[in-house]
Amino acid sequence: MIKGLYETHVQVSNLEDSIQFYTEVLGLKLAHRDENRPIAFLWIGKDKEFMLGLWEQKENLQTRHFAFSCSKEDILNYSVDFLKKKDLKPYNFLRDGIDKPMVFAWMPALAIYFNDPDGNQLEFISILEGEGKPQLGVVSYEEWMKH
Template sequence: MIQGLYETHIQVNNLENSVRFYTEVLGLKLAHMDETRPIAFLWIGEGKSFMLGLWEQKENLQPRHFAFSSSKEDILNYSVDFLKKKDLKPYNFLKDGIDEPMVFAWMPALAIYFNDPDGNQLEFISVLEGEGKPELGVISYEEWMKHQ
């Protein structure tokens, strides 16, 4: 029955500003805007495969978390510079001040985090090949490669 996750929705304080952030900064495509609700739908990737809904909420904003699928190569070689050039602060899962991607060894998956203007926690993630090693915890990619 379930083949994947098609869409997710988050709350934003200012719909216009958030649409600008997700389209101009992150490169998503505006699919539809309904100002009577107010909500915007954005395409993630190609072929209408995934969608993000932005709901304007002026009070009691509840930040959420979700992850964008990325390639291992893009995360390792491009993500940190990409985020910094967009004036976004990349951080790892440990929030230890190191702005390098880290591996969740239990999956395994490589990830780097950043926030949108409303404090929603966003992530670029790539599932790595091989078996998970939960005993390693969350480690640097270099450390992960030593165990391969």
């Protein structure tokens, strides 16, 4: 019955700033802004394909994590420069100071992380072809390609 994940929602401290970040910096499209509550909905990808909800929360902000599906080529060749040009700090899952994508070998999937202005942990991820190799843990893409 379940075919996928359609939407997710995050709390943000300033709705206007967050709409600007997600639309102008990341390229999402504003779908609807609720005039009665501090909430906005944005399309991810094509209209009505996937949705992100932004809920303004002035106190007790609870940050979350979610991932944007991307191509392997975009993550390898474009993601780090894209984030840096937008004044965002890319980091890998290990948070070891290396700003290169890493592979979760059990899946396998290639990923790079960054944060929104409120500290929500965002990720660009691409599922890789082939069988997972959980024994490898989390490795660089170069290391993954050796196995």
